[in-house]
Amino acid sequence: MTHPAPAAPSSPAAPPEAVGPLIRCLTVLRELSAGGGRQAVGDLVRGTGLARSTVDRVLSTLARLVYVRVEGRDAVLAPRLLELGNAYLAASGLPDRLGPLADRLADELDESVSLAVPDGDGVRFVHQATRRRAMSLAFRIGDLLPAERGAPGALFADAWDATDWERWRRRRAADPTDAGFPAVPPRPDDEAESATSPTAVFKSRVDASRAAGWALDDQLIEPGLVAVAMPVRDPSGRVVCAVSVVSHTSRLSAAELPGAVLPRLRDTVTAMELALTTPQAAPSAPEPGAAEGASAPSHASWMRASKQELGPEFVESMARGLITLTAFGTGRAALPLTAVAEATGLARATARRALITLEHLGYLASDGKLFRLTPKVLELGFAHLSGLTLPAIAQPHLAALVERVHDSASMAVLSGDDIQYVARVPTVRIMSVNITLGTRFPAYATSMGRALLAGLPPAEVSARLSLTDLRPLTRHTVTDEEALLGIVRQVRADGYALVDEELEEGLRSLAVPVRDRTGEVVAAVNVSTHAGRTTPADTRDTILPALRETATAIEADLAVAGRYVRIPVL
Numbered sequence: 001m002t003h004p005a006p007a008a009p010s011s012p013a014a015p016p017e018a019v020g021p022l023i024r025c026l027t028v029l030r031e032l033s034a035g036g037g038r039q040a041v042g043d044l045v046r047g048t049g050l051a052r053s054t055v056d057r058v059l060s061t062l063a064r065l066v067y068v069r070v071e072g073r074d075a076v077l078a079p080r081l082l083e084l085g086n087a088y089l090a091a092s093g094l095p096d097r098l099g100p101l102a103d104r105l106a107d108e109l110d111e112s113v114s115l116a117v118p119d120g121d122g123v124r125f126v127h128q129a130t131r132r133r134a135m136s137l138a139f140r141i142g143d144l145l146p147a148e149r150g151a152p153g154a155l156f157a158d159a160w161d162a163t164d165w166e167r168w169r170r171r172r173a174a175d176p177t178d179a180g181f182p183a184v185p186p187r188p189d190d191e192a193e194s195a196t197s198p199t200a201v202f203k204s205r206v207d208a209s210r211a212a213g214w215a216l217d218d219q220l221i222e223p224g225l226v227a228v229a230m231p232v233r234d235p236s237g238r239v240v241c242a243v244s245v246v247s248h249t250s251r252l253s254a255a256e257l258p259g260a261v262l263p264r265l266r267d268t269v270t271a272m273e274l275a276l277t278t279p280q281a282a283p284s285a286p287e288p289g290a291a292e293g294a295s296a297p298s299h300a301s302w303m304r305a306s307k308q309e310l311g312p313e314f315v316e317s318m319a320r321g322l323i324t325l326t327a328f329g330t331g332r333a334a335l336p337l338t339a340v341a342e343a344t345g346l347a348r349a350t351a352r353r354a355l356i357t358l359e360h361l362g363y364l365a366s367d368g369k370l371f372r373l374t375p376k377v378l379e380l381g382f383a384h385l386s387g388l389t390l391p392a393i394a395q396p397h398l399a400a401l402v403e404r405v406h407d408s409a410s411m412a413v414l415s416g417d418d419i420q421y422v423a424r425v426p427t428v429r430i431m432s433v434n435i436t437l438g439t440r441f442p443a444y445a446t447s448m449g450r451a452l453l454a455g456l457p458p459a460e461v462s463a464r465l466s467l468t469d470l471r472p473l474t475r476h477t478v479t480d481e482e483a484l485l486g487i488v489r490q491v492r493a494d495g496y497a498l499v500d501e502e503l504e505e506g507l508r509s510l511a512v513p514v515r516d517r518t519g520e521v522v523a524a525v526n527v528s529t530h531a532g533r534t535t536p537a538d539t540r541d542t543i544l545p546a547l548r549e550t551a552t553a554i555e556a557d558l559a560v561a562g563r564y565v566r567i568p569v570l
């Protein structure tokens with residue numbers, strides 16, 4: 001039994017080779033992304049027009065890929081899905097090569113600077129160096145603007161042909177409030193009063209921008225928000241992206257902005273165009289993906305194991321199609337069918353059908369031989385997921401840990417001499433104080449504190465401890481500086497810290513560090529339990545494996561989520 005996806009009125013029919021399950025899978029992912037990353041399964045069924053059984057199969061396949069979690073009645077996008085957008089960003093080479101130059105410009109001007117690429121009749125952000133002081137919205141990587149709202153679109157529309165302009169007019173007529181662009185406030189309905197047609201207005205901005213070599217946004221998105229953008233060309237002269245400097249009328253008016261920023265913006269564009277003349281760094285190995293290891297043979301065995309375990313609830317053609325997108329990356333921007341088949345371990349015919357389907361849906365473009373990812377890949381949850389904080393990423397993993405060990409689990413970060421709780425999943429309360437988010441304890445007397453201290457350079461640990469007021473909190477608290485240094489050294493060697501009744505009588509806690517993709521310790525996670533029930537060695541033996549797995553799972557999410565986005569701790 002098949003359930004054809006409802007075709008949007010204007011979307012051309014799928015080619016006969018297209019893979020139906022893959023189309024339906026992407027319909028669900030798009031719907032979930034448009035719904036803010038979380039939706040009741042029932043709403044997904046209504047929103048996509050697919051059968052309940054189809055949506056269930058899509059969700060169980062996506063859950064197996066760790067792209068989605070099912071929490072009770074809700075389906076939730078999971079951070080690992082960012083690997084699809086990461087593949088596009090890596091393949092484009094834009095954030096990797098131009099991002100540092102954009103960041104430098106933001107530092108020099110002390111204003112926000114962004115990179116955006118054309119995406120159909122829209123503009124999609126691929127890099128943000130944000131300095132937002134005055135109240136204004138900040139766009140995230142993956143967010144989409146209508147071309148006519150914002151500075152970059154006036155530069156990109158210069159390359160439009162009659163068909164592109166027609167598509168733009170149709171979209172405006174079909175969506176008069178820009179509801180299809182959730183990142184921008186609704187379009188004000190002030191055109192009725194204007195004597196000039198919106199097309200004439202936008203076309204004259206396009207002409208003026210071509211003549212000037214830069215484009216202005218005078219509060220086209222929201223009151224107060226102003227921007228200047230310049231195009232960045234590749235060695236062939238094609239505009240590949242725009243770099244925008246964004247300010248607020250409380251600092252600079254639209255009239256003042258170009259004079260204030262253009263000289264430095266021009267220098268930056270020159271440096272960016274030079275950066276684009278040097279070939280990308282050597283092709284990196286594909287990032288380890290959801291299908292662990294991500295090498296072609298392991299893809300195949302992961303696929304078999306998944307099918308064996310889940311049966312009809314694992315749809316291989318969906319998983320294969322999505323994995324196809326991860327064949328692209330740094331130095332792997334344009335791939336022939338053979339290279340995609342090789343990288344994914346898929347049979348040529350299978351890879352071909354996946355590529356044709358993804359091209360039909362607009363996630364790939366091809367010249368008939370070589371395939372490239374398009375920025376549309378970022379519409380698959382990237383903007384939403386790239387805004388996740390460290391605690392939000394950790395929370396579901398801590399909840400799963402608590403289910404396993406039946407004791408409370410937490411995450412904390414170092415803050416001065418203290419640890420500060422940033423995430424917590426409680427069970428029964430065993431402490432006299434109620435721990436809430438933001439609760440602080442002295443680092444030296446806690447397991448998470450010692451795990452965090454062990455992540456610092458040894459010299460810094462002694463410097464910190466020598467300045468800390470080391471006081472006994474119970475009869476058991478270690479307060480001798482030398483002894484504590486020895487303990488922290490041991491924690492570094494063991495990779496975990498166990499603290500027994502040093503913070504509070506009757507309380508035992510076991511912690512491990514959590515590292516970001518560079519290996520730096522950014523947080524610690526712990527499980528706290530009653531001291532009376534078992535020996536410390538028993539606690540370690542029963543809880544440490546699950547705690548380590550939790551830290552590893554959080555680290556895997558951080559590695560994917562942190563590739564192009566700085567993940568806030570709070």
Ligand code: PHB
Nearest residue numbers: 114150151217227244246
């Ligand atoms: C932004 O990066 O937030 C931005 C860029 C261009 C605009 C407006 C905002 O025109």
